[in-house]
Amino acid sequence: MVEIIGVWCAVLLTLSIFSYLYGDNPFYKAAEHIFVGVSAGYIFTITFWDTIWPNLFGRLFPTIVQAGFDFDASYIFPLILGVFMLFRLSKKYDWLSRISIAYIVGMMAGLKFYVFLNSNLLTQIKSSAINLSGSYLSIINEFIVLVGVISGLVYFFFSKEHTGAVGKVSRIGVYFLMIKFGASFGFAVMGRISLLIGRFEELIEYSSFKYYYSTPAILVLMIIVLTYWSIKNTNINENN
Amino acid sequence: MKRQLAYFLVIFIGFLTLSGHFINYSPLNNFIDNDATQWFDIISGFAAFLGVVNLLQLHLNKISQKKDNWRYSIITLLGFLIMIFFGFIYNGSSVALGPHLKKEGSAFYWMFQNIYLPLGATMFALLAFFVASASYRAFKIRNFEATLLLISGVFLMIGRVPIGQLIPWWMSLEIYICLLFALIANRFKDKKKMLTLLTLSLLIFPILIFSLNLHDLALFKIPNLQEWIMDVPATAGSRAIMIGIALGTIAQSYRIITGREKSILGD
Numbered sequence: 001m002v003e004i005i006g007v008w009c010a011v012l013l014t015l016s017i018f019s020y021l022y023g024d025n026p027f028y029k030a031a032e033h034i035f036v037g038v039s040a041g042y043i044f045t046i047t048f049w050d051t052i053w054p055n056l057f058g059r060l061f062p063t064i065v066q067a068g069f070d071f072d073a074s075y076i077f078p079l080i081l082g083v084f085m086l087f088r089l090s091k092k093y094d095w096l097s098r099i100s101i102a103y104i105v106g107m108m109a110g111l112k113f114y115v116f117l118n119s120n121l122l123t124q125i126k127s128s129a130i131n132l133s134g135s136y137l138s139i140i141n142e143f144i145v146l147v148g149v150i151s152g153l154v155y156f157f158f159s160k161e162h163t164g165a166v167g168k169v170s171r172i173g174v175y176f177l178m179i180k181f182g183a184s185f186g187f188a189v190m191g192r193i194s195l196l197i198g199r200f201e202e203l204i205e206y207s208s209f210k211y212y213y214s215t216p217a218i219l220v221l222m223i224i225v226l227t228y229w230s231i232k233n234t235n236i237n238e239n240n
Numbered sequence: 241m242k243r244q245l246a247y248f249l250v251i252f253i254g255f256l257t258l259s260g261h262f263i264n265y266s267p268l269n270n271f272i273d274n275d276a277t278q279w280f281d282i283i284s285g286f287a288a289f290l291g292v293v294n295l296l297q298l299h300l301n302k303i304s305q306k307k308d309n310w311r312y313s314i315i316t317l318l319g320f321l322i323m324i325f326f327g328f329i330y331n332g333s334s335v336a337l338g339p340h341l342k343k344e345g346s347a348f349y350w351m352f353q354n355i356y357l358p359l360g361a362t363m364f365a366l367l368a369f370f371v372a373s374a375s376y377r378a379f380k381i382r383n384f385e386a387t388l389l390l391i392s393g394v395f396l397m398i399g400r401v402p403i404g405q406l407i408p409w410w411m412s413l414e415i416y417i418c419l420l421f422a423l424i425a426n427r428f429k430d431k432k433k434m435l436t437l438l439t440l441s442l443l444i445f446p447i448l449i450f451s452l453n454l455h456d457l458a459l460f461k462i463p464n465l466q467e468w469i470m471d472v473p474a475t476a477g478s479r480a481i482m483i484g485i486a487l488g489t490i491a492q493s494y495r496i497i498t499g500r501e502k503s504i505l506g507d
Contacts, residue, residue, distance in 0.1 A: 006354035013355065017362040021369060029312050035359040036295075037316035041323025042356050044292045045348065049327070049338045052285045055278050078279040082286030089293060095242040098505045100283050102249040105496060105504045107280055109250070110257025111272075113493035120486035124479050141472045148476020149483065156484040173480065178385045180477025182392025183470060185375070190397055192368035199365045202358075 004211060011206050011214045014199055015222055025226060056082075124149075148176035246505050254497035296320070319355075326351055384423065391419060392469055399466025409460035410446045417441050 016031035058067030059075040081100040088097035128149045130142040154166060155173035162170045207215040260272030299313035326332070331340045332347035340346040375393070378386060398404040421438045428434035449455050458464040495501040 002350065006350055010354045010358040014358045014362045017359065017366055020366060029309065030315055031359060033312040033316040034319045034355065035363065037319025037321075038323050038351065038356050038359070040292050040295050041320040041327065042352065044288055045323060045327030046341065047285045047288045049341055051281050053338060056282045056285075074275065075279075075282075078282040081279070081283050085283060085286040085290060088290055095246075098243070098246040099249060100286075101505050102246040103253055104280060104283055104287075106250040106253030107257050107276055109493040109496040110254040110260075111276070112489050113258055113497070114261040116486040116489040116493075120482050121490070124483050124486070128476075128479060141468075144472050145476040145479070148473055149479045152477055152480025153483060156480070174385060175388055176473050176477040176480065178388040178477075179392040179469065179473040180481065182389040183396050183474040183477075185389065186393040186396030186400075189368070189371050189375070189393070190400065192365060192371055195361055196365040196368045199358075199362050 004214075007206050007211045008214050008218070011203065011218050014203060015215075015218055018199075019222060019226065022226065026229065027222060027226070052082075147172070152176050243505075247499055250504065251497060251499050254493075258497065292320070323348070323351060387419075387423060392474065395462060395466050395469055399463045404462045404466070407462050409449075409455040409457075412460045412462055412465075413446055413449060414442055417445060 013031050013034065016027040019025055020028040053065060054067035054069075056075055056079060057065045059069045059072040060079065062069055062071050081103055084096040085100040086097075087093040087095075128142075128146050130139060130146060132139060134142070151169045151173035153173070155162075155170040155177065157166075157170075160166055203215045205211075207213060256268075257272055257276060260268050260276075263269075296317070299316050301307075302310045302313040303317075326347040327341065328337070330347055331337055332350070333340050333343045333345045335343045335346070341348050341352075343349055378389065398407070417438070421434065421441075425434060449460075458468075492501070496504060
């Protein structure tokens with residue numbers, strides 16, 4: 001029975017979101033608001049049980065929270081910094097939250113400096129080098145990649161006006177970037193369409209007798225309600 | 241003084257984290273590799289709590305002041321409270337609180353499976369329709385860049401679906417000829433001449449390619465072409481973007497660590 005209720009809820013919410021294709025309506029608005037509330041609750045719960053509970057309380061109170069860690073007194077600092085973060089809500093003590101933000105920003109700046117320098121800059125430059133011992137075809141391809149990388153970087157260089165030779169090179173860079181964006185766009189479209197197919201497959205599966213024809217039943221109900229709602233709205237607009 | 245303390249902490253932690261990559265001292269390396277990031281996650285967890293409080297404040301204000309669509313805010317609060325109730329108070333399964341989040345049969349898992357997952361997946365699936373209309377608008381802009389975007393996107397999509405493998409070599413060739421003429425169309429002043437040339441090319445080139453026995457070239461197979469686009473020009477574009485992002489991040493990190501960036505603490 002619980003499974004059937006779950007299926008009916010899933011179908012109702014799926015069709016409510018799809019009803020946006022008809023226009024903004026109460027079904028969509030309700031589903032959208034449920035999504036916001038449930039997502040906030042989900043993220044908060046997951047963050048607490050997966051991060052704070054084992055990593056913080058598991059180290060501060062290892063006898064109570066058995067997460068596989070030994071007692072570590074240094075973890076009192078993230079607890080204090082975390083509590084400081086909550087002082088953002090207080091007008092008098094909100095300066096304390098800046099200390100927590102300072103830790104987060106400083107730590108990320110130090111960490112990303114090295115990570116980006118190593119993985120995104122040096123490794124990418126190294127990968128763009130031409131291997132002259134390869135076949136003619138691979139050398140041509142690697143040369144095209146090198147030209148694309150350099151011209152793309154010239155396009156991102158804003159300290160010099162893009163005129164003359166710089167302008168021409170940056171134009172070539174734009175072409176490479178456009179091909180990249182086209183490929184990303186293609187991937188995005190394919191990803192969304194496969195998600196859409198997945199949703200339709202599920203709706204079709206839930207149309208069977210096993211689930212008490214949930215999809216057609218809810219669909220008919222929604223159409224009736226939406227028709228009534230739009231007629232009512234038209235009448236209100238005409239009277240106004 | 242309070243502000244200076246925060247800036248001092250940014251500089252101190254920034255240099256400490258950075259030095260962990262350049263100084264070979266195991267307690268420091270261990271702190272940077274494990275504890276520093278764990279601390280970050282824990283503090284971010286508290287920040288998530290702050291975000292939730294903010295959301296609650298927003299919707300409670302909306303309800304109390306009876307602003308537009310305030311009734312929907314009740315639904316948001318209900319959704320949130322039910323999730324919290326199933327996450328922290330009511331379990332519904334045989335396992336302890338905490339592991340119950342991923343245990344089939346728990347009330348929280350039921351909510352995840354039947355409410356959160358369908359809503360999230362459908363929200364993203366809905367974007368397929370809007371992506372289609374956005375692409376139509378993008379491709380209406382008839383310039384060379386938009387054409388490149390269109391060609392790359394379309395070839396990628398066709399090349400990665402089964403129908404792409406069924407396209408014969410001559411059809412690929414006709415597509416290339418049409419694309420070439422689309423690119424050079426504005427160079428023709430006399431459109432009749434262009435149409436004649438296009439028709440002749442469409443007729444002659446397949447015969448020419450077939451008679452020269454070149455129809456087995458990888459170029460005439462859309463999946464191969466798609467692979468080449470991904471491996472060569474698209475890789476070049478993404479590398480340029482990645483290097484650009486890296487340079488920007490390094491410059492910004494340097495400014496933060498050395499205390500030059502003053503807008504980072506939410507002032």
